Structure formats: structure tokens, C-alpha cells
Amino acid sequence: MNKPPDYSIILQAAERIKKYVHYTSVLTSQSIDNLFKANLFFKCENFQKAGVFKSRGAINAVFSLNNKELYRGVCTHSSGNHAAALARAASIRNTKAFIIMPENSSIVKIAAVKNYGGIITFCKPTLKSREEGLKKIIKQTNAVEIHPYNDYRIIAGQATVAKEFFEKVKNLDYIIAPIGGGGLISGTALSTFYISPKTKVIAVEPKQADDAYKSFYQGKFIPSINPNTIADGLLTSLGTLTFPIIQKYVNKIVTVSEAGIIQAMRLIWERMKVIIEPSSAVPLAALLENKFDFKNKRIGIIISGGNIDFNKFFKTNLF
Amino acid sequence: MNKPPDYSIILQAAERIKKYVHYTSVLTSQSIDNLFKANLFFKCENFQKAGVFKSRGAINAVFSLNNKELYRGVCTHSSGNHAAALARAASIRNTKAFIIMPENSSIVKIAAVKNYGGIITFCKPTLKSREEGLKKIIKQTNAVEIHPYNDYRIIAGQATVAKEFFEKVKNLDYIIAPIGGGGLISGTALSTFYISPKTKVIAVEPKQADDAYKSFYQGKFIPSINPNTIADGLLTSLGTLTFPIIQKYVNKIVTVSEAGIIQAMRLIWERMKVIIEPSSAVPLAALLENKFDFKNKRIGIIISGGNIDFNKFFKTNLF
Numbered sequence: 001m002n003k004p005p006d007y008s009i010i011l012q013a014a015e016r017i018k019k020y021v022h023y024t025s026v027l028t029s030q031s032i033d034n035l036f037k038a039n040l041f042f043k044c045e046n047f048q049k050a051g052v053f054k055s056r057g058a059i060n061a062v063f064s065l066n067n068k069e070l071y072r073g074v075c076t077h078s079s080g081n082h083a084a085a086l087a088r089a090a091s092i093r094n095t096k097a098f099i100i101m102p103e104n105s106s107i108v109k110i111a112a113v114k115n116y117g118g119i120i121t122f123c124k125p126t127l128k129s130r131e132e133g134l135k136k137i138i139k140q141t142n143a144v145e146i147h148p149y150n151d152y153r154i155i156a157g158q159a160t161v162a163k164e165f166f167e168k169v170k171n172l173d174y175i176i177a178p179i180g181g182g183g184l185i186s187g188t189a190l191s192t193f194y195i196s197p198k199t200k201v202i203a204v205e206p207k208q209a210d211d212a213y214k215s216f217y218q219g220k221f222i223p224s225i226n227p228n229t230i231a232d233g234l235l236t237s238l239g240t241l242t243f244p245i246i247q248k249y250v251n252k253i254v255t256v257s258e259a260g261i262i263q264a265m266r267l268i269w270e271r272m273k274v275i276i277e278p279s280s281a282v283p284l285a286a287l288l289e290n291k292f293d294f295k296n297k298r299i300g301i302i303i304s305g306g307n308i309d310f311n312k313f314f315k316t317n318l319f
Numbered sequence: 320m321n322k323p324p325d326y327s328i329i330l331q332a333a334e335r336i337k338k339y340v341h342y343t344s345v346l347t348s349q350s351i352d353n354l355f356k357a358n359l360f361f362k363c364e365n366f367q368k369a370g371v372f373k374s375r376g377a378i379n380a381v382f383s384l385n386n387k388e389l390y391r392g393v394c395t396h397s398s399g400n401h402a403a404a405l406a407r408a409a410s411i412r413n414t415k416a417f418i419i420m421p422e423n424s425s426i427v428k429i430a431a432v433k434n435y436g437g438i439i440t441f442c443k444p445t446l447k448s449r450e451e452g453l454k455k456i457i458k459q460t461n462a463v464e465i466h467p468y469n470d471y472r473i474i475a476g477q478a479t480v481a482k483e484f485f486e487k488v489k490n491l492d493y494i495i496a497p498i499g500g501g502g503l504i505s506g507t508a509l510s511t512f513y514i515s516p517k518t519k520v521i522a523v524e525p526k527q528a529d530d531a532y533k534s535f536y537q538g539k540f541i542p543s544i545n546p547n548t549i550a551d552g553l554l555t556s557l558g559t560l561t562f563p564i565i566q567k568y569v570n571k572i573v574t575v576s577e578a579g580i581i582q583a584m585r586l587i588w589e590r591m592k593v594i595i596e597p598s599s600a601v602p603l604a605a606l607l608e609n610k611f612d613f614k615n616k617r618i619g620i621i622i623s624g625g626n627i628d629f630n631k632f633f634k635t636n637l638f
Contacts, residue, residue, distance in 0.1 A: 025344065027366075046592045047346075266629065273365045273625035275592040306592035310585065 004186075004245050005156035007194040013156040014163055017059040020092060021049050024161075026168050029272045036287050039298045041172070042268075043165045046276050046306025050084045050112065053161050053184055053304050054148070058085035060157030061146045062093055070095045075143040077123070077130040079105045080233060081305055082148035087118030098143050100133035102126075108309045149183030150239030159187030163195060165300050172199045173297040176283040178304055179203035179212045179253065180234035182242030188302065189249035199300075200251045204286045206230075207255040211237040216246060216253045231261055233279035233304065254292060260285035268303075280304045323505075323564050324475035326513040332475040333482055336378040339411060340368050340479075345487050348591050355606050358617045360491070361587075362484045365595050365625025369403045369431065372480050372503055372623050373467070377404035379476030380465045381412055389414045394462040396442070396449040398424045399552060400624055401467035406437030417462050419452040421445075427628045468502030469558030478506030482514060484619050491518045492616040495602040497623055498522035498531045498572065499553035501561030507621065508568035518619075519570045523605045525549075526574040530556040535565060535572045549577055552598035552623065573611060579604035587622075599623045 001009070027042045045053035062074060073096035076086055083099045090097035097118045101110065102125035113120055123133040138145060147154065161184065162175060175192055179185045185203045192199050205212050209227030215238055223237040238246065246253075256264075265281035267288075268274060280303045287294055320328070346361045364372035381393060392415035395405055402418045409416035416437045420429065421444035432439055442452035457464060466473065480503065481494060494511055498504045504522045511518050524531050528546030534557055542556040557565065565572075575583075584600035586607075587593060599622045606613055 044592075051592060269594055270627075270629065273363075273370060273594040275588055275594060308589075310589060 001152040001156070003152070004241075005152055005159060005190055009156050010159045010163060010191055010194065013060045014160045016063050017056055017157060017160065020059045020089075021055050022047060023164055024048055026165065027272060027274065031271050032267065036294060038287070038294045038296060041165075041169045041298070041300045042272065043161060043300065043302050044274065045161060046274060046280060046303050048305070050081070050088050051305055051307040052081040052085060053158060053302070054081045054085040055088065056160050057154035057157030057183060058082065058089040058146065059092070061151060061153040062086070062089035062095075064153050065144060069144050073098060073141055073143040074146050075099070075134060075137050075141070076146050076148060077101070077134045078148055080109055081307060083118065084109065084112040084116060086146055087113045087116035091117045096143070098137045098141055100130050100137060102130065106309045106312065108307070108311070147239070149181035149236070150241045152241060154183050155186045155190070155242070155245070157187070158184045159191045161302055162188040162191035165302070166191065166195045169298075169300055171298055172196060172300040174200050174202055174292070174294070175300040175302070176202045176204060176286065177302040178231065178234055178279050178282040179205045179246075180279070181236040182212065182238045182246055184302065184304060185250060186242045186245040189245060193249050201249065202286070202292060203246065203250050203253045204282045204291070205253060205255050206234055206261060206282060207257055209234050210255050212246065213253045213255050215243060216250070219247075229261070230258055231279040231282050233277065234282065252292065254286050256282055256285035256289050256291065260289045264288055274303070275306045275308060276303050277305050277307050280306070320471040320475070322471070323560075324471055324478060324509055328475050329478045329482060329510055329513065332379045333479045335382050336375055336476060336479065339378045339408075340374050341366060342483055343367055345484065346591055346593065350590050351586065355613060357606070357613045357615060360484075360488045360617070360619045361591065362480060362619065362621050363593065364480060365593060365599060365622050367624070369400070369407050370624055370626040371400040371404060372477060372621070373400045373404040374407065375479050376473035376476030376502060377401065377408040377465065378411070380470060380472040381405070381408035381414075383472050384463060388463050392417060392460055392462040393465050394418070394453060394456050394460065395465050395467060396420070396453045397467055399428055400626060402437065403428065403431040403435060405465055406432045406435035410436045415462070417456045417460055419449055419456060421449065425628045425631065427626070427630070466558070468500035468555070469560045471560060473502050474505045474509070474561070474564070476506070477503045478510045480621055481507040481510035484621070485510065485514045488617075488619055490617055491515060491619040493519050493521055493611070493613070494619040494621070495521045495523060495605065496621040497550065497553055497598050497601040498524045498565075499598070500555040501531065501557045501565055503621065503623060504569060505561045505564040508564060512568050520568065521605070521611060522565065522569050522572045523601045523610070524572060524574050525553055525580060525601060526576055528553050529574050531565065532572045532574050534562060535569070538566075548580070550580055550598040550601050552596065553601065571611065573605050575601055575604035575608050575610065579608045583607055593622070594625045594627060595622050596624050596626050599625070
């Protein structure tokens with residue numbers, strides 16, 4: 001695939017992955033609606049396989065490979081959700097997943113990768129060490145690299161979240177998702193363009209990891225330097241494939257504070273009784289901080305995942 | 320109503336409450352099924368209005384009153400979920416709810432009652448003080464007392480949980496619910512008797528509040544003395560109306576440890592990504608502690624509620 005997924009590619013991805021991922025629920029909360037004086041719909045990818053939307057892209061990418069490629073196995077470097085999702089996808093296809101993980105990755109994430117049969121090589125927690133580790137593995141195994149977001153097969157997989165969302169909820173004024181590397185928001189924006197073009201797409205980013213915000217408004221790629229946010233799924237910077245899609249199809253990028261993210265996460269935990277990870281609270285924080293005109297609007301929010309390391313989390317005394 | 324609800328009474332209750340409560344989802348988890356080698360179904364009353372199944376009984380009771388009774392208002396003593404559910408039901412019928420609450424009730428629970436317009440009178444945290452406070456209020460206002468569980472209208476309302484459950488999931492070998500005062504399990508056992516008589520009913524109780532277990536197996540009412548459990552919704556003892564229903568229609572009562580409750584709660588939070596309160600983890604703890612023969616069985620578990628006081632909870636460092 002050498003161009004952004006079009007509608008037929010998104011439909012193919014949906015068909016390819018449907019047996020292996022959940023068609024997730026959309027939840028609503030009257031008390032949250034009352035609070036914001038708007039109609040909010042939450043697409044719950046925290047209920048997705050492996051607890052995160054990344055299962056979609058990983059399945060689509062792995063199931064797109066031919067037998068020769070599959071035989072070699074797949075590989076990536078990741079400290080988090082993509083690693084587990086890729087290991088799961090590989091195990092379903094009976095092939096190997098070689099994962100380069102920083103040695104300071106959380107125990108829970110390491111366990112999830114191992115649980116799906118992923119073969120882990122630890123590295124130093126720097127991008128340089130991760131990339132070198134991956135190069136070495138590819139040299140040894142000839143495995144196919146599946147990048148967490150800078151890959152059109154991944155983007156097409158993530159696009160199925162919004163496709164399902166529009167099937168269940170009509171006439172959304174806005175669709176909102178968090179932005180990290182840009183895989184989810186790229187897929188969301190493409191599905192919106194093809195299926196519900198009147199819906200505006202807003203990406204929300206932590207102020208303390210605002211490479212996408214800067215890149216979008218300055219019109220050139222500006223990577224994050226030492227990003228530091230509780231929304232640990234959004235530390236990565238945009239990719240060469242995601243940035244142009246975002247420039248073309250996303251209407252707006254806004255940033256939110258750490259306090260807003262924590263408050264939004266607590267609101268969802270308490271009112272909706274669902275566990276979401278900090279990265280997934282970022283869109284609702286944009287409403288708490290009045291970052292766009294949402295009153296009386298119909299707003300679709302993508303809850304990206306629910307993977308929390310409780311051992312660590314409960315010690316932080318956040319709430 | 321002067322006898323236990325029969326099938327037609329349960330159907331009437333379902334009809335009466337349906338506009339005011341959620342028909343809650345049933346969730347499943349492949350990873351939890353794999354863990355126990357059984358098919359588990361979770362009926363999510365944590366997603367219910369006011370975050371708890373008690374909204375059903377409260378609506379059924381309040382909407383069963385005639386205009387003259389309604390005019391006087393309703394009252395109860397409760398430190399928890401019934402108070403909020405009753406205040407909500409009263410507010411929908413535009414009548415008053417007088418709630419006697421122990422002065423050490425959690426701030427979150429007090430706020431919930433106030434949020435629904437309940438009129439709170441605080442008392443000392445003893446049963447004596449609660450009952451005296453209630454007597455005084457009834458004398459002053461002539462309000463109708465709605466007991467949290469020892470009331471057939473309440474039991475009929477709670478019976479609608481299992482009714483919905485059997486509509487969605489067929490051929491359950493077991494249906495399991497926590498037992499405190501016995502309102503939920505009485506309703507569950509009656510619905511099971513009328514709708515799915517082959518399904519066995521198991522009540523699960525914290526070992527540290529085991530009045531129902533003792534009463535059931537010794538054949539006489541034995542109240543808890545100083546019960547002390549993290550499952551704070553299950554501190555109450557059985558009532559004169561619930562105990563005979565339980566004796567007749569419940570197949571088995573088992574008890575579980577505090578450690579088992581905490582482990583079960585964590586399992587549901589982590590694997591299913593839903594917030595449940597400790598009382599709701601009690602049934603799954605019975606599987607963790609091998610309290611009955613569940614291998615390869617189809618098991619319906621009622622998740623009773625999801626009201627957690629996060630301010631307090633996160634300081635306990637439970638997980």
C-alpha cells in the first residue's frame with residue numbers, strides 16, 4: 001500500500017479483522033451530558049481485545065502479509081500497547097513476533113507481550129537503542145517490521161473504529177480522539193471524510209507532548225523534545241505518513257493540561273464506571289478546558305484503551 | 320403486597336420501572352473464561368442509574384404508592400446506595416425523600432443523596448440511633464417508610480435484574496449474587512424459580528459478615544455481630560421477609576475471604592475494564608476460592624454496583 005487508505009481499503013480492513021477484534025460498545029452518560037450540556041457518545045476501545053484499539057491495526061497489518069512474509073515473523077519496537085497487540089496478531093497467524101522493549105517497560109506490559117507469545121529483546125530506554133535493537137533483530141531474523149503507526153495497513157485498521165462509530169451514531173457534529181504518533185486520528189479522519197464528511201475531526205494532545213499541535217499549526221514537522229505526560233500512550237511524535245493525512249483531514253488540534261487529563265479520567269471512572277487509561281481521558285479534558293464550542297452538540301469521543309498498571313497507579317495517589 | 324412476589328408481580332414491576340432504569344448490558348471476558356475454564360456472564364448493574372441495582376427496587380416501591388401516600392413523601396435510614404436510589408425515585412415522582420444517614424457516611428454518598436434532592440437528617444452511626452431518627456421523622460412528616468430490602472415491592476424490583484439476565488443469556492447452570500440484607504438474592508431466586516428453574520442459585524457472602532450463611536444452615540435467624548468487611552454493601556443482616564424466600568429458593572450460600580474479594584475486584588477492573596464496588600466482587604471470589612463446582616459451566620454473575628469513593632479508596636493501597 002503506497003497511498004493513504006481510501007474507502008474501499010478501509011472496508012477491506014474491516015472485513016479482514018472482524019473475526020479477531022470486538023465490535024465495541026458505545027456508551028453514554030446522562031450525568032456527563034448534563035455537566036457539559038451536550039450529547040456525548042463514547043466508543044469504548046478499552047473493551048477491545050488486548051484492551052486497546054491497536055489490536056485493529058495489528059491484525060490488519062499481520063493478516064495482510066503473504067505466506068513468505070509471515071514465515072519470517074514480524075517485529076517492532078514498543079514499550080506498550082502496540083507490542084501486545086502485535087504479539088497477539090502474530091500468535092493468531094502462528095508466526096513469531098520479535099519485540100524490542102525498553103528495559104524500564106512496565107511489568108504488566110511485559111507480561112501481556114509474553115502472554116501472547118511475543119519474543120522480547122530488552123534494550124536501553126532510548127530511541128537510539130530501540131532502533132538499533134530492531135535493526136539487529138531484522139538482520140538476524142529477516143522479520144517484517146510493523147511500525148506502530150507509520151504504516152498504511154495500521155492506519156486502515158485504526159480507521160475501522162470511526163467506521164463502526166458512524167454505523168451506530170448518526171449526525172455527529174464532532175469526532176474526537178487523542179493524538180500521539182497519529183495512527184488513530186489518521187484513520188479516524190479518513191473514515192470521517194468518506195463516511196460522515198459533515199462531522200468535524202478534533203485531535204487532542206497533552207500540552208506536555210505537543211509535537212502534533214506545533215507541527216500542524218506551523219506547517220512543518222516539529223518533534224517533541226523530552227515529552228512528559230501521564231498520558232503515556234501519547235509520548236511519540238508524528239510519522240511521515242500520518243502527518244500529511246492529519247494536515248489534510250483533521251480540522252483542529254487542541255492541547256490540554258495534565259490536571260485536566262486527570263480530572264477527565266476520574267470523571268469517566270466515577271460516572272461511567274469504566275476503566276480508561278490516561279491517554280483516553282485526553283479528549284474529554286478538551287471539553288473540561290473549553291477548547292472548542294461543544295454546547296448542545298453531538299460529540300463522538302474515542303476511548304482508546306484501558307490498560308492501567310494498577311501496582312504503579314495506586315501508589316501515585318492521583319485522585 | 321403481603322406475600323412474596325409471584326411471576327405476574329415481577330412482570331408488573333418490570334413494566335413499572337422500565338422507563339426509569341437501564342436495561343443493563345451483559346459483558347463477557349475471554350481471558351477470565353480461560354482462567355476459570357468456564358463461561359461467565361456478567362450482568363452490569365454498575366452501569367445502572369445511580370450506579371447500583373437498588374434503583375430498580377426504589378423505583379418500583381415509590382411508583383407503587385398512591386397519590387395520598389406520595390404526597391406525604393418517603394423515608395428510610397441508609398448510609399449508602401439505597402439512600403441515593405430512593406432520593407432519585409422520589410424526585411422523579413416530585414415527592415420528598417427523608418433520609419436518616421449516619422454522620423460518618425462517605426462524602427460521596429452524602430453528595431449523591433443531596434444531588435437527587437434527598438433531605439438528610441444525620442444521626443449517630445448506630446442502628447439504634449438510625450431507627451430512632453427514622454421514627455422521629457415519620458412522626459413529624461408521616462412519610463412512608465421504604466425499607467432497603469425487607470419490603471416485597473423492593474424485592475420485586477430487584478427481581479427484574481435476573482429477569483433481564485435470563486432474557487439475554489439462556490441455559491445458565493448457575494446464577495450468583497452477593498448477599499447482604501437479601502433483597503437482591505431474594506428477587507434473583509424468585510425470578511429464577513419462575514423463568515429458569517433449572518438454574519441453581521448461589522448466594523455469596525463475606526466470611527466477616529456471614530449472618531446469612533449461619534442463618535441458612537442453622538435454620539434460624541442469626542444476625543451478624545460487628546460485621547467488618549471491605550464489601551460495605553453487605554454489612555446488613557437478613558430481614559424477616561427475605562430470610563424465608565432465601566430458605567425456600569436459594570440452593571447454596573458460600574462465604575469468601577477479604578483477600579479473595581480484593582483479588583476478584585482487581586481481576587474485573589483489569590480484565591474487563593469496568594469499575595465495580597467491593598460488594599460486587601464477592602461472587603467472583605467464590606470461583607477464585609473454589610467454593611462450588613464451576614468447571615465448564617455457564618455461570619451468570621450479578622455485578623451489583625459500581626459506587627466507589629475514590630478519595631478514600633486510593634489511599635488504602637489495596638492493589
